[in-house]
Amino acid sequence: MTNILAAENIPETARIELAQQGLTIINRADVSQAQLAEIDIMFGWNKVIGPQILAIPNHRLKWIQTATSGIDYLPLQTLIDQNILVTNARGMHAVPIAQTVMSYLLYFTRGIYQSLNAQRQQVWDHHPIGQSTMTLEGRTILIFGTGQIGEKVAQYAQMMGLKTIGVNRNGEPINHFEQIVTTETVDQVLEQADFIVNGMPLTSETTDYFNADFFAKVAAGTYFFNVGRGKSVNEAALMAALNAGQLAGAAIDVAQNEPLVADSPLWSTPNLVITPHISGYIPDLHERVYTVFARNLPTFLADGHLTYNTVSLTEGY
Numbered sequence: 211m212t213n214i215l216a217a218e219n220i221p222e223t224a225r226i227e228l229a230q231q232g233l234t235i236i237n238r239a240d241v242s243q244a245q246l247a248e249i250d251i252m253f254g255w256n257k258v259i260g261p262q263i264l265a266i267p268n269h270r271l272k273w274i275q276t277a278t279s280g281i282d283y284l285p286l287q288t289l290i291d292q293n294i295l296v297t298n299a300r301g302m303h304a305v306p307i308a309q310t311v312m313s314y315l316l317y318f319t320r321g322i323y324q325s326l327n328a329q330r331q332q333v334w335d336h337h338p339i340g341q342s343t344m345t346l347e348g349r350t351i352l353i354f355g356t357g358q359i360g361e362k363v364a365q366y367a368q369m370m371g372l373k374t375i376g377v378n379r380n381g382e383p384i385n386h387f388e389q390i391v392t393t394e395t396v397d398q399v400l401e402q403a404d405f406i407v408n409g410m411p412l413t414s415e416t417t418d419y420f421n422a423d424f425f426a427k428v429a430a431g432t433y434f435f436n437v438g439r440g441k442s443v444n445e446a447a448l449m450a451a452l453n454a455g456q457l458a459g460a461a462i463d464v465a466q467n468e469p470l471v472a473d474s475p476l477w478s479t480p481n482l483v484i485t486p487h488i489s490g491y492i493p494d495l496h497e498r499v500y501t502v503f504a505r506n507l508p509t510f511l512a513d514g515h516l517t518y519n520t521v522s523l524t525e526g527y
């Protein structure tokens with residue numbers, strides 16, 4: 211008997227499909243202490259139940275399918291030590307995130323931000339705002355992380371005539387990037403960037419990456435957008451760069467600590483747009499996650515092998 215813990219919602223049709231295959235689904239809310247030791251698969255992660263299972267000697271957990279692309283919140287070392295496999299939701303958020311990044315870009319460059327400020331003051335600011343606008347063709351966007359999100363951002367950016375430069379760890383060429391650099395060589399192109407996007411996972415290498423040293427190296431007037439993880443950005447340095455005009459504008463979908471507290475100085479920092487971790491939101495996420503899960507299930511049941519959306523826990527994924 212294979213038991214699946216539904217830490218996230220498993221769609222109704224999927225439940226029927228799984229039951230027909232003889233698998234048992236136990237809902238997070240209903241799981242008993244005794245059943246924890248008999249969970250083979252977690253669909254989604256739960257920060258209370260997950261660690262409880264991992265702490266049970268001889269538990270049966272072998273596979274976690276997350277409903278997120280980022281897996282920085284998992285107890286990675288324990289999972290490595292216990293040989294537990296992880297598959298994630300990468301790819302599922304790429305379209306909405308890339309469209310959100312385009313909206314940040316257009317918001318700042320087409321005078322919308324300035325117009326909204328003027329509208330609040332009931333001022334028809336034709337010339338000053340018009341003169342502050344810019345078009346995108348020929349400008350350069352530098353995208354950190356050339357995975358699913360980075361590549362989709364690059365695709366849309368190219369459609370608007372931007373030059374796309376990607377940053378990854380090995381310099382491997384990726385579709386929709388005219389140029390790829392590595393984190394070792396990125397300084398050579400930093401000043402070319404009109405727009406910088408972070409779409410990297412949070413790892414020890416990317417923690418606090420966008421700090422005061424980084425913002426000091428970009429060209430004055432650059433725009434910075436973070437859709438990766440909040441802890442990759444030093445928020446004090448971001449605010450200082452915005453206040454000094456070193457950054458012309460920024461947008462963050464993620465914060466160092468979420469939810470962002472009501473008295474955070476970020477809320478009132480000029481030229482900063484804050485979206486509450488919604489850039490990747492898709493209403494049918496669980497259906498999509500289940501699709502990946504269902505593709506992996508036959509081999510998992512046959513020999514414990516997983517093929518799709520696998521994550522290397524040891525390589526900074």
Ligand SMILES: NC(=O)C1=CN([C@@H]2O[C@H](COP(=O)(O)OP(=O)(O)OC[C@H]3O[C@@H](n4cnc5c(N)ncnc54)[C@H](O)[C@@H]3O)[C@@H](O)[C@H]2O)C=CC1
Pocket residue numbers: 278279280281299300301302303307354355356357358359360377378379393409410411412413415416437438439463464487488489490491526527
């Ligand atoms: N704001 C939101 O709602 C969401 C945020 N995310 C975040 O975005 C991250 C990326 O998501 P995907 O593109 O789907 O993942 P992905 O796994 O397809 O791509 C990640 C990319 O980052 C690169 N990378 C990793 N470490 C790096 C380093 N030290 N230097 C340079 N490049 C590095 C990888 O080589 C890969 O190209 C997630 O890990 C998550 O933290 C993901 C989904 C939604």
Ligand SMILES: O=C(O)C(=O)COP(=O)(O)O
Pocket residue numbers: 277278279280281299303487490
């Ligand atoms: O998939 C990810 O990594 C995400 O950040 C998605 O956001 P969420 O965790 O669903 O609020």
